[in-house]
Amino acid sequence: MKIPVVAVVGPTAVGKTKLSIEIAKRFHGEVISGDSMQIYKGLDIGTAKVKPEEMEGIPHYMIDILEPSESFSVASFQLMVQNYIKDINERDKLPIIAGGTGLYIQSVLYDFQFSEEKRDESFTEKLEEELEEKGIDHIHRRLAKVDPEQARKIHPNNVRRVIRALEIYEKTGMTMSELHEHQKQNSPYTPILIGLQMEREELYNRINRRVDSMMEEGLLQEVERLYDQGLHNVQSMQGIGYKEFIPYFEGKIPLQEAVDTLKRNSRRYAKRQYTYFRNKMNIHWYPISEQTAHKTFSTILQDLEGLLGKITKY
Known part of the structure; x- marks a missing residue:
């Protein structure tokens, strides 16, 4: 029997982290981050990394595994996550991937062969x-x-x-x-993909508010610390939430312009994420809003019970 893997996907700021924890609590699961930036130590605020107190005792993996100066590839991500899936399943737990980097998640669930052909x-x-x-x-x-x-x-x-x-x-x-x-048609797992979608205006407002909250939490100081370490052109600093501030530290733009650019880039990224997931994978989509989040989560948990019903250990 193929290992069942639940993946919670959707655009940034839509509520994936909270839902993945609720699923883990209900179905004895453990969470693997599917975000290509949360792997870096010290990149906490700008990546909206889940805080220890938010985990509610649920183990999380693929977080804080690399120094900000190190590079990382989708192929490396795939191998590590597949090892975690195997380990979690062998302990009779449900593997749950939560995140927003479409290609990374797709490569794991459908076992992309990155070196299937040697160079000619x-x-x-x-x-x-x-x-x-x-x-x-x-x-x-x-x-x-x-x-x-x-x-x-x-x-x-x-x-x-x-x-x-x-x-x-x-x-x-x-x-x-x-x-x-x-x-894509040949997965080594039984993937169950849960997608959260939110009305564009509400999502964009949430993104804008999230950036403001990040600034209050100390995002500028987080990026400045990395910048002062000479980490200007490394892979980690090319991520949204970090690259926008480099021109500010170089004295080329005012701070407000950097913040406005971050909001704009985050909104555009959310749109790209949504488009990628819609086009590339077979996903069970659920509309969500701040008012209906509790009800939507309850519906998803009920639906998952049916989808996982044949697998007795869950």
């Missing part, structure tokens, strides 16, 4: 020669003919990814899009 150096060299002779637009048009979906996603200037997408097609006879679709 001769093909790469041939394409690089063609690139030098005819230009990147010519190479990008080649990709558009065989894989229009990836061509739309990959900017022509991202030469490495354009070449890689063509290389995969040359070696497998499948487009990168088809490869991803094939992987």
Whole structure:
């Protein structure tokens, strides 16, 4: 029998953390963070990292595992989370992934094979020669003919990814899009995805208020501490909540502009998250508002009881 994994997804600030804890309490679960930024120590306020007192005694994983100076890949994330899923299941607990980084969660649930094809150096060299002779637009048009979906996603200037997408097609006879679709259909788990969606205006207001709260909690000081350590161009400082303040510390913009940019970037990120989840995964969506949150959570817990009903240990 495949391991059941519950994933709580949706845009930032919608209430995923609280719901994941409620599910864990009800179904003897443990929570794995599916957020690509909460892995970093010291990036607490800007990532809306769950506080110890908010955990209500539920174990949480994939939080505070790296120094801010370290890099991390989706492939590393996938391996670590899959190990946690195995361990949690072996202790007769329900693995619950909570977070908002769509590709990271998808890679775990559908076991994306990131190195399924070794590099073909001769093909790469041939394409690089063609690139030098005819230009990147010519190479990008080649990709558009065989894989229009990836061509739309990959900017022509991202030469490495354009070449890689063509290389995969040359070696497998499948487009990168088809490869991803094939992987999506074959999960090593029984994934149950719960999505929270909120009316745009309410969600955007929540995001704006959350940023104001973060500033009151000391977000500026958190980013300044990292900036003063010389962590300007590392992966962790490219995340929303951190990169917006670098121009302020460099004296290029006033503080209010940095805060306004953070709010705008957070709203745009929420929109991208929602679009990604809607398009990429089969999710049980639940509308939620601040007024209906308690009732919505009760409905979700009831529905989950039915979905998990065949698995007696839950």
